[in-house]
Amino acid sequence: MKIYNLHSIQKLPISLDEAWDFLTNPRNLEMLTPSDMNFKVFAGADRPMYAGQLLQYTVTPLPGFNTKWVSEITALKEKEYFIDEQRFGPYAFWHHKHFIKEIPGGVSMEDSVDYKLPLGILGRVAHPILVKSKLDSIFEYRQEQLLKMFGPYVAPKKEDKSISKHDILN
Template identity: 65%
Template sequence: MKIYTLHSKQSLPITLDTAWEFLSGPANLKTITPDYMGFNILSGADRPMYPGQIIQYIVTPVMGIKTKWVTEITHVKHKEYFVDEQRFGPYALWHHKHFIKEIPGGVEMEDIVDYKLPMGILGQIVHPFLVKPKLNEIFEYRKNKLIELFGEYKP
């Protein structure tokens, strides 16, 4: 069983309050997801984030194939971190930790995603040329979109 990890950090020139309000708002995920993914929230994003919250989405990650994705917000520590875990969807495991901390002149956001692909060895074979590049592309899009929305951090 191979478990992969994606790790991303980004600093933004905004307050902790602003960062938390935006990043912990489930509806804002659509804003920082590439349009081609056809991201659409079906339910669960109608209130601020809380432990036990179930959010249902439709995404089109590859080749125009629509996929239902159901996540649960399992942990929330106000203005520090939250964790979402896939309950149903394209991965055999998806555990995404979002950390936010104040730094001089802004905030640092850190994402750590532990994930496992389905289909055993076939999943491992497609990981380096299909899944990993797609995830890197999505997180790069998010990074650029957050800069567009909030500005570039200059220490």
């Protein structure tokens, strides 16, 4: 059994509250997913995110292949992390951890997805050709969209506390 991992980190120049409110709103997934994937949430997004929540969507991961996907929010710690797991959909296993933490000048968003493909050896053969490249492009798209929405993160400059010759002489 081969389990794959996708990992990404992105820094955003927004407050922890703003990041949490945006990222835990399932409706925002639509704008963070490439339009050719026809991603639509059709059930479960009518309340703020909570552990046990089921979200249902349709998606076209590959041209001509439409599928329904059901995810459950299995864990959530306000303004720190949430985890979604596929209950029904295209993967044999999908476990997606979202971590959010405050950093100087904004927030750091970290995603870690562990997933397994169906179809045994066929899934393993398809992984580098179709699946990994598609997932990488989806996460790149998401990062681009967040950059457009919130702007680039710029780390605050540290104060220079060094002592100059002038300070010593005076």
